[in-house]
Ligand code: HEM
């Protein structure tokens with residue numbers, strides 16, 4: 001086992017580290033391959049040679065899954081490459097925004113667009129609850145969606161109670177996904193109604209075109225690591241406004257419209273409608289929307305923690321603009337609730353609940 005570990009590792013490293021030097025030596029002394037030149041051959045040249053000297057070992061084996069050691073090596077190289085690339089981007093951005101005309105641009109567009117007159121200050125408790133239910137549900141929605149995507153032989157099926165001859169039979173995971181979706185939609189509709197009823201919409205809906213140059217400005221400030229001042233209690237920066245807007249008013253409706261199209265709720269016989277909106281479109285869009293949500297959540301949560309965690313968590317989880325640990329504690333408690341639901345959501349518990357709404361079987 002040991003040589004098999006060492007050899008592909010050497011191959012993986014050689015073409016990167018030694019290929020240029022080999023190219024250089026080949027240019028100067030083409031007819032005289034030195035001893036060092038042997039192992040420095042690129043992988044595609046080595047493989048047949050090695051196969052010839054050891055015919056019992058198929059060539060393809062050498063490119064099999066990475067061993068743990070190789071994973072560590074590849075990860076270290078990958079991380080260093082990312083840090084290197086990020087450093088270059090940060091330095092280039094700093095140089096760019098240091099130019100005179102960019103200084104003028106940043107002075108005119110500081111990254112935040114003024115709120116309309118009479119906009120509310122601060123985040124009310126209802127918004128924190130809405131946000132919590134949204135996080136709770138979307139974590140389970142993403143998980144159950146991925147389970148639907150990957151399951152080969154579902155543990156159980158669910159059939160609507162009113163169904164005759166087993167029509168509308170779906171896997172238990174898909175039943176769970178869709179049940180969560182209904183709760184998520186109800187939560188989302190209440191959220192949007194309250195946003196508009198309380199004026200909170202002004203914080204997450206752009207109200208002037210200046211939001212675009214301001215978002216560019218905020219983006220450049222993030223890239224330069226000289227981050228826009230956090231003022232989330234009063235006003236989000238313009239990049240936040242655009243992102244929250246897109247999440248609430250574009251991504252969520254897209255998930256719903258494409259999801260409903262694939263679900264049993266959609267009329268099967270509406271020929272004209274189904275020609276205008278084929279189910280393949282829905283399927284093609286639904287999954288990338290999930291990827292958007294995952295990317296949003298990763299960046300969103302990272303920024304919440306990197307731009308004044310205690311204060312930000314107090315805003316959303318304790319409805320206060322303070323530096324104490326209350327919001328953080330509530331946040332941790334909310335994670336415990338989500339983890340408990342994650343662990344509990346297995347067929348033994350889901351089947352009896354699904355059984356209330358239909359027939360569960362195999
Ligand atoms: C554990 C995960 C999460 C944490 C810790 C978190 C935290 C926060 C915080 C602290 C804010 C306020 C930002 C500020 O005061 O500057 C916020 C706002 C927001 N978050 Fe999250 N969030 C999480 C997950 C999510 C998810 C999954 C979504 C949507 C899919 C989401 C959507 C939003 C939106 C739309 C806002 C703006 C709300 C408004 O002001 O109306 N968040 N989040």
Ligand code: HEM
Pocket residue numbers: 138141142144145146148149174177178181182185255256257258259260262263264283286287289290293294
């Ligand atoms: C009202 C909202 C939603 C409805 C009605 C809905 C409905 C559905 C349905 C019917 C399927 C099964 C598709 C099939 O036939 O294979 C599905 C799959 C899936 N859903 Fe949803 N969904 C909704 C929201 C979401 C959200 C918000 C996410 C993630 C953020 C999500 C993630 C997924 C994933 C990852 C799959 C598997 C996709 C695949 O097989 O390519 N869904 N959804």
